[in-house]
Amino acid sequence: MADGIEMQNVRLRLGQHSFHFDCKLPRAAVIAVTGPSGAGKSTFLNLLAGFDIPEQGRILVAGEDITREHPSRRPVSLVFQDNNLFAHLDVFTNVGLGINPSLKLSATDRSAISEALTKVGLDNFEKRMPSTLSGGERQRVPFARALVRKRPLLLLDEPFAALDPALRNDMATLLLELHRETNNTVVIVSHDPDEVRKIADHAIFIDVGSIVADAPIEQFIEQKDHFGVVQFLRG
């Protein structure tokens, strides 16, 4: 079976920073992307999403070359920390955008949206506007959107960083439930070693623009070779 994600000798420069990614990551797994601030974690996600394009190398998802694919045509859904909702659209419509950006929704689409909202615990929130939601409720909406999109790859850039610890834990549990239900591949940037231990099957550590540790989680948490990883795991 093809790997979930493969970066073959991917190189990119942004300003003064050079990035080099070469990895094969498992399919249908939760993959944590860790590393110090400014190391290149968001850039790694942006390459997968198509917001950054490599100057060299290839990116494959489930065996398919997506290196030059437009972001909208990639097999990915995104959940970022704070760019997720359109303020002038209600919760139902915000989720509907995940199915069809022009919002031409069939009856089947409409029931899929209601079902997804129920799954993330927002069944009575369809007509609510984003400004009336709590932080935790607002954070659930993009998960419902990701559910209706049914893409094989879910990218999350520190999705819970703004939430308090109890809510972070609830959201991590919700993410795991949705992952088990859809069997998607999840790539999540995290600064939280407890979160990584709780949800990840596999982890990578990026330092100064390249991957310096890449292992199944059991091996990753036993890492002694790289000081940055040891320091990260200590919290």
Ligand SMILES: Nc1ncnc2c1ncn2[C@@H]1O[C@H](COP(=O)(O)OP(=O)(O)OP(=O)(O)O)[C@@H](O)[C@H]1O
């Ligand atoms: N378009 C750009 N032009 C110039 N420099 C950039 C650009 N995009 C990112 N960088 C720089 O590349 C480096 C890596 O950025 P990136 O956002 O990938 O880091 P990160 O590991 O996600 O950091 P953090 O944990 O702080 O979010 C940073 O120093 C950033 O300032």
